Amino acid sequence: MAAQAGTARPIIIDTDPGQDDAIAILLALASPELEVLGITAVAGNVPLSLTEKNARKVCELAGRPDVKVFAGCARPLVRHQVTAEEVHGKTGLDGPDLPEPAMLLQERHAVDWIVDTLRAAPAGSITLCTLGPLTNVATALIKAPDIAARIGEIVLMGGGFFEGGNTTPAAEFNIYVDPHAAHVVFTSGIKLTMHPLDVTHKALMTKAWIESLRQLGTRSGDAAAAMLDFYERFDMEKYGAEGGPLHDPCVLAYLLRPELFAGKDCNVRIETGSELTMGMTVVDWWDVTPHPANCRVINAIDARGFYALIRERLARLP
Numbered sequence: 001m002a003a004q005a006g007t008a009r010p011i012i013i014d015t016d017p018g019q020d021d022a023i024a025i026l027l028a029l030a031s032p033e034l035e036v037l038g039i040t041a042v043a044g045n046v047p048l049s050l051t052e053k054n055a056r057k058v059c060e061l062a063g064r065p066d067v068k069v070f071a072g073c074a075r076p077l078v079r080h081q082v083t084a085e086e087v088h089g090k091t092g093l094d095g096p097d098l099p100e101p102a103m104l105l106q107e108r109h110a111v112d113w114i115v116d117t118l119r120a121a122p123a124g125s126i127t128l129c130t131l132g133p134l135t136n137v138a139t140a141l142i143k144a145p146d147i148a149a150r151i152g153e154i155v156l157m158g159g160g161f162f163e164g165g166n167t168t169p170a171a172e173f174n175i176y177v178d179p180h181a182a183h184v185v186f187t188s189g190i191k192l193t194m195h196p197l198d199v200t201h202k203a204l205m206t207k208a209w210i211e212s213l214r215q216l217g218t219r220s221g222d223a224a225a226a227m228l229d230f231y232e233r234f235d236m237e238k239y240g241a242e243g244g245p246l247h248d249p250c251v252l253a254y255l256l257r258p259e260l261f262a263g264k265d266c267n268v269r270i271e272t273g274s275e276l277t278m279g280m281t282v283v284d285w286w287d288v289t290p291h292p293a294n295c296r297v298i299n300a301i302d303a304r305g306f307y308a309l310i311r312e313r314l315a316r317l318p
């Protein structure tokens, strides 16, 4: 659903920065169509102490120290913590040398803030944009089941079906880290739109595009280029591709320009029993089960338009 003319769409970004998360946050902060009510950090790519700090660093990079950043859950609901320093570096935001943040972390726990914010807002008015494991959102739903009816939509990066997984052969990282949280979200009845590897792997970065960010001549462009130069090396080596996927910005680009994407309403269930397929998003793409659709699964993207949008918006930042 695109933002109505003249009104900014209120969103909450739940995230585990992460270079691709950082670009998604920059895209959101550069887009007047979106009102970022707050950013909630979750343990994922790196531990929570780093994801919350990285979220603050990115807000300051964008010239937005006013944005409220909250720390959420420090570990998954059931399973042990799995992180991805091999992809994102030991800081989670390797590449640029960003200063320690001066803006303060909010004192409230992210889950409590999410619950209270949803209860105070008109029902259905807020979109949750989740870019990491779903631990915060699931915990909020467990603590306050009434908020399920108050969330307008959850647009998430996670999962994979024909593309398989990137963390195990069956599972994508965000879902693999906390499959039980994903199960809570995918059985909540909330309107869901999922951006799996099947769409994010169809929009690979190019060296020329990353260089075009550097050519912006801004601190945001320089930092984004340094982040992506570092970040894409892992997937380029892994997949033997000329560029890496930029997963998380798909979520925000979808809110800004939904016409760049296509997908299908499907039933999606989460594997939480088998170690072999733990965290798999089992997508009934061909409607072979009697289970009703519970998620719009995105599997197509206009890559040229996607990267043009990101560059155009990043050019607006300092």
Ligand code: RIB
Pocket: 016, 018, 019, 020, 021, 044, 045, 131, 132, 133, 157, 166, 172, 173, 174, 247, 248
């Ligand atoms: O599998 C890709 C996802 O896992 C992205 O959100 C990336 O930031 C990591 O969180």
Ligand code: CA
Pocket: 015, 016, 017, 018, 020, 021, 044, 045, 131, 132, 248
């Ligand atoms: Ca992420």
